[in-house]
Amino acid sequence: MQVTDPRILVVDFGGQYAHLIASRIRRLGALSEIVAVEDALEASRLPGVRGLVYSGGPASVYEEGAPRTPEELLTSGLPVLGICYGLQLIALQLGAEVHRSEIREYGAAMLSVLDCTGIFQGAAGSSRVWMSHGDSLASLPPGFVALGRTEDCPYAAIGHVQKKIYGLQFHPEVMGTDQGDLYLENFISLCGLAKSWKMDDYLERTIRELRDKYAEQRVFMLISGGVDSTVAFALLSRALPALHLRGLLIDTGFMRASEIENVVASFHELGIDLRVAHAARDFFSRLADVTDPEEKRTIIGREFLAVRERELEKMELNVQDWFLGQGTIYPDTIESGGTRHSHKIKTHHNRVDVVTEMIAAGRVVEPLRDLYKDEVRQVGRLLGLPEELIMRHPFPGPGLAIRCLCSAGEGEMAKEYPSGWEGLSTFVLPVKSVGVQGDARSYAHPLLLRTTGEFQLSDLCQKALRYCNENPLVNRVLLTLAERHSGVLPRLRRAFLTPERIEVLRRADRIVYEFLKENGLYAQIWQCPVVLCPLSQGHGEALILRPVVSLDAMTASPFLMDASHRLAIAAKLMTDANIDLVLYDLTGKPPGTIEWE
Ligand code: XMP
Secondary structure: OOOOOOEEEEEEOOOOOHHHHHHHHHHOOOOEEEEEHHHHHHHHOOOOEEEEEEOOOOOOOOOOOOOOOOHHHHHOOOOEEEEOHHHHHHHHHOOOOEEEEEEEEEEEEEEEEOOOOHHHOOOOOEEEEEEEEEEEEOOOOOOOEEEEEEOOEEEEEEEEOOOOEEEEOOOOOOOOOOOHHHHHHHHHHHOOOOOOOOHHHHHHHHHHHHHHHHOOOEEEEEEOOOHHHHHHHHHHHHHOOHHHEEEEEEEOOOOOOOHHHHHHHHHHHOOOOOEEEEOHHHHHHHOOOOOOHHHHHHHHHHHHHHHHHHHHHHOOOOHHHEEEEOOOOHHHHHHEOOOOOOOEOOOOHHHOHHHHHHHHOOOEEOOOOOOOHHHHHHHHHHOOOOHHHHOOOOOOOOHHHHHEOOEOOOOOEOEEEOOOOOOEEEEEOOOOEEEEEOOEEEEEEEEEEEEOOOOOHHHHHHHHHHHHHHOOOEEEEEEEEEEOOOOOOOEEOOEOOOHHHHHHHHHHHHHHHHHHHHOOOHHHOOEOOEEEEOEEOOOOEEEEEOOEEEOOOOOEEEOOOOHHHHHHHHHHHOOOOOEEEEEEEOOOEOOEOOOOO
8 A cells, every 4th residue: 555545544442343444444445544543643644544533442531541542633634433432532532521321332223313414414314223332422522413313322423514523422334233334435425535445456466465475485274164264275275386385174072063074075176185183182181171261262272283283293394384374354353352452352262372472473374364254255256165165154263162161160040130021031140151342341141031921032132132231240131942841940050061062062053053054044144153051950951042143243133033943943952851941142242242152
């Protein structure tokens, strides 16, 4: 990129979505670049800069040490769009008040547009937006007007039309904001930018860059069979000579049913013979008494590298001669706390300490590291990979291990919680799962719903969101689909990561996969984790279904399966005596993450 290329700068305040904003702007055809808060002033003076976006961030603007850009950026004459934390910072610097909201908002809300001007040119009067915040504006800065509101947020959108400074409390860059692209396109127009960016050019440029940078290197690639590592491998094989590239598939013991054979066969069809390392015993023994999700993730990530080294030795190859290749995509980096001000939500297996040390030493090749899943799929198509492979549901590197919750304690019972709704009883469960709220990690309890009346799933999802927004102890809500002993309160049982429990989960995962395929639901769902949870009514455990709809995994909504399918799938799963309860996750992301751990 030349300094004179017309572009928009996205200032990264450490939010989960800073990079996504830049990516969406590019997808809308305009050039965009991310800068750190500390570099924003200097970067804004480059001749090509036409506008600024302030991203969200995990801090509160009024906290000591919260990241801030110099106020003079707001008088530079450049159009500015502040999103979430960005809006709050602009408002504070221009003289408004920001406070902790009484009701935090995570997930969907309805925006009423008060004035269809500026970034709201051509916008619908009312549409769905995606919120993730605990702070909000208590007043407007002088000269600004409210352009939009939601039920809980009177200043959901504000603007100073003459100065072209706008602020949105919600996230226009995520899939859950229905007219987000329109608002961003309007901002691009306000910056006077032409549309020029295309994925094919990006691909050609990336292949050229890989060739220039790694022409002399050798890359030993870890492959999982998922779309990311397969596309990364295909991309590298376009750029590097065949003798410089090797692929390794590690059987961790946490793969889905028949996965290893299927991956080997599909690579064979692509003309690639994949080496397989059978390492289940190593993984199980390292994880035998581990219950903490982060500890699990770290051990798994390190073990991947240990297996890789052992395999290189077996092949009599020198570890030092081979760079590590991975199919890492952007959400892996950001969720692992990989940018300067971002919070760690969870450590992805390809971002454990040993890998970050290798990255710092320049020994890791990750050709997709700036892309999101939907973009990776586009690259896969441009590379000619089969559609079946491209559209497979994502599956995490640590596999079923992070879908099998463990507990060292036992006996604690679910506790009743006042539901405030006729025909609905609610219970706080004695387990915890990971969530993302206001750009920060949460680790909180799920709430279990039992219904006696008739409810629409969409109403229950609304209700679930309300529970999570109002109660900081709760970050997920589950609906009971089936129980072995009707009305018996679930109790925590002691359970570790054993081959037997993984086998129960693997069987259930296969039943769910086949059910979704047979009933035409697979393509409608983005991903459907199946989670085994040590909650018992008798001798078995709870099984949780987590079908979600998403575009890029940065946000997600619960998939609304109709009642007949819910009943049918629960009945199939209950035929296994190891299952006491079948539960359905009604939570969006935020406040829950897609995986439970
Ligand atoms: P979360 O749970 O963070 O997941 O909402 C977002 C997406 O990332 C996948 N995921 C992983 N993928 N290694 C991976 O390769 C990991 O450690 C990992 N953790 C989560 C998850 O399945 C979802 O698609």
